[in-house]
Amino acid sequence: MLQISTGPDRFWEVDYRATDDLRLNGQAFTWDVATGAPGHFQVLHSGRSYDAEVVSADYATKQFVLKINGQRIELRAKDRFDQLLERLGLSNAAAVQVNELKAPMPxxxxxxxxxxxxxxxxxxxxxxLEAMKMENILKAPADGTVSAIKVGLRDNVQKGQLLVQFG
Structure with missing residues (x-):
């Protein structure tokens, strides 16, 4: 069972494991889907045809952006584990909090x-970072704002040395 939301007050319960059909808020949801170009679909439901496009899909955060007949829709899915964590007050427990970047090698x-x-x-x-005659691009481990850079150009650094702080 998934809980799908398109905003703070719009939720749907989706049972995609039903034996013969998809169930939406406990009711059978009958539809046909035809695939087109990658990320493009034709959906038939209740005698109407819908053009659907997957604009973006972030499977780690379960956030998706679709275009249905040209209208942009942002979806967020929560599986039973996400819902349990939310009920226990731990819904942000999996959020990545990164405060610093350290050198992975000298x-x-x-x-x-x-x-x-x-x-x-x-x-x-x-x-x-140049190490062993190879250039290594050190990337941001999460979204954030750089609060301080603790090294300068041409500085020699040791493994584990603080390079960048985030605020």
């Missing part, structure tokens, strides 16, 4: 690509 800082106060998203390049 090396030389050959490029600094961010500055204090800059907002970064997970995967954005922060620094370039």
């Amino acid at each position: 090396g030389l800082i050959v490029d600094v690509r961010v500055q204090p106060g800059q907002a970064v998203q997970k995967g954005d390049p922060l620094l370039v």
Whole structure:
């Protein structure tokens, strides 16, 4: 059973494990789906046809953006484990809280690509560390804001040394 939300006050219970059909809020939901180009679908329901496109899908956070007949819809899914954590007051327990980036190995800082106060998203390049004649791009481990850069260009760093702090 999934709980799907499209906003703070719009929820649906979806049972996708029903033997013969999909159930939406306990009622049978009859539909046909035809695939088109990657991420594009034709959905038939109650005599109507809908053009559906998956704009983005983040399976880790269970957040999806769809376009249905050109209208953008943001969905969030919660499985039974997410719902249990929420009932126990632990819904943010899995959220990644990163306050710093440390050097994964000794090396030389050959490029600094961010500055204090800059907002970064997970995967954005922060620094370039040269180690064993190879350049390693150190990326943001999570979304955040750079509060301080603790190294400078051409600094030699040791494994575990603090490089960047996030605020």
